[in-house]
Amino acid sequence: xxxxxxxPRYLIKTRGQQVTLSCSPISGxxxxxxxxxxxxQGLQFLFEYFSETQRNKGNFPGRFSGRQFSNxxxxxxxxxxELGDSALYLCASSGxxxxxxxxFGAGSRLTVL
Amino acid sequence: xxSVTQLGSHVSVSEGAxxxxxxxxxxxxPPYLFWYVQYPNQGLQLLLKYTTGATLVKGxxxxxAEFKKSETSFHLTKPSAHxxxxxxxxxxxxxxxxxxxxxxxxxxxxxxxx
Numbered sequence: 001x002x003x004x005x006x007x008p009r010y011l012i013k014t015r016g017q018q019v020t021l022s023c024s025p026i027s028g029x030x031x032x033x034x035x036x037x038x039x040x041q042g043l044q045f046l047f048e049y050f051s052e053t054q055r056n057k058g059n060f061p062g063r064f065s066g067r068q069f070s071n072x073x074x075x076x077x078x079x080x081x082e083l084g085d086s087a088l089y090l091c092a093s094s095g096x097x098x099x100x101x102x103x104f105g106a107g108s109r110l111t112v113l
Numbered sequence: 114x115x116s117v118t119q120l121g122s123h124v125s126v127s128e129g130a131x132x133x134x135x136x137x138x139x140x141x142x143p144p145y146l147f148w149y150v151q152y153p154n155q156g157l158q159l160l161l162k163y164t165t166g167a168t169l170v171k172g173x174x175x176x177x178a179e180f181k182k183s184e185t186s187f188h189l190t191k192p193s194a195h196x197x198x199x200x201x202x203x204x205x206x207x208x209x210x211x212x213x214x215x216x217x218x219x220x221x222x223x224x225x226x227x
């Protein structure tokens with residue numbers, strides 16, 4: 001079956017702009033979580049959604065937001081981009097929320113100039 | 114609160130040598146522990162996980178890890194390294210048992226020399 005699909009894979013934005021990243025989970029998976037990966041901070045948890053409800057949120061400013069649709073697809077949005085938002089954004093899905101095996105997508109690499 | 118410490122940001126071994134990647138954790142609840150691998154320009158792939166039961170966990174590609182509660186460790190080993198094992202490895206602990214929120218270590222980059 002198809003894996004976790006993230007789009008776009010690469011994008012370049014300038015400071016002050018906003019960006020929307022998309023994640024399509026594995027068919028049948030209802031839990032989607034997002035992580036930010038940077039060389040300096042490593043992998044940090046952003047949010048977790050289950051059945052369209054945000055179950056957890058990491059320690060990020062309000063400029064970072066997300067949502068999940070009824071088909072389990074998820075989007076995350078970053079507004080008023082800063083240079084420090086440059087990162088690989090990884091989406092993962094699992095069949096049930098709760099320490100299950102996370103299947104990660106290849107990520108969306110955001111560069112902010 | 115949960116945390117993970119990976120000792121050694123870089124580990125180099127010769128092909129055929131033992132691979133040992135160290136991970137220590139801190140958890141206020143019985144931990145669920147994971148090892149993930151990341152190849153260049155790819156997402157993370159699960160190698161193995163420990164939740165309950167047998168403390169020696171076998172994963173994919175010949176890797177295994179042993180949960181040692183007394184040492185709060187979950188070190189990853191492979192008896193014989195292969196060139197294709199070169200990648201970055203992340204140890205992670207589940208924040209709680211009813212969430213997919215993982216706390217990751219800072220990663221260990223494994224180099225394998227011929």
